[in-house]
Amino acid sequence: MESNNPRTQKNRVRELRENRLMTQAQLARKAKVALRTIHSVEKGMNCRMDTKRKILLALGMRFEDKDYVFPPRELFSNDPGFPSQH
Numbered sequence: 001m002e003s004n005n006p007r008t009q010k011n012r013v014r015e016l017r018e019n020r021l022m023t024q025a026q027l028a029r030k031a032k033v034a035l036r037t038i039h040s041v042e043k044g045m046n047c048r049m050d051t052k053r054k055i056l057l058a059l060g061m062r063f064e065d066k067d068y069v070f071p072p073r074e075l076f077s078n079d080p081g082f083p084s085q086h
Helices: 013-019 024-031 035-042 049-058 063-069
Strands: none
Touching: 013 024, 013 035, 024 035, 024 049, 035 049, 049 063
């Protein structure tokens, strides 16, 4: 099912967090954001750029990696490695 909600945006936060064997709570603590923020971001809710920066750094990534972790919508249709929402 594809979401047309402008407030949601598919991302790779859950995938990267799980690859690092981190829980949502651990990521929230490391990023210094609320647990509900991590939960919402993983569900596809949009967030502020500062929150994205904190999550990226907590995952051991650079801010320059933001388009990999939080890709713009138009990249999803061209990325065979990213699961389709259909």
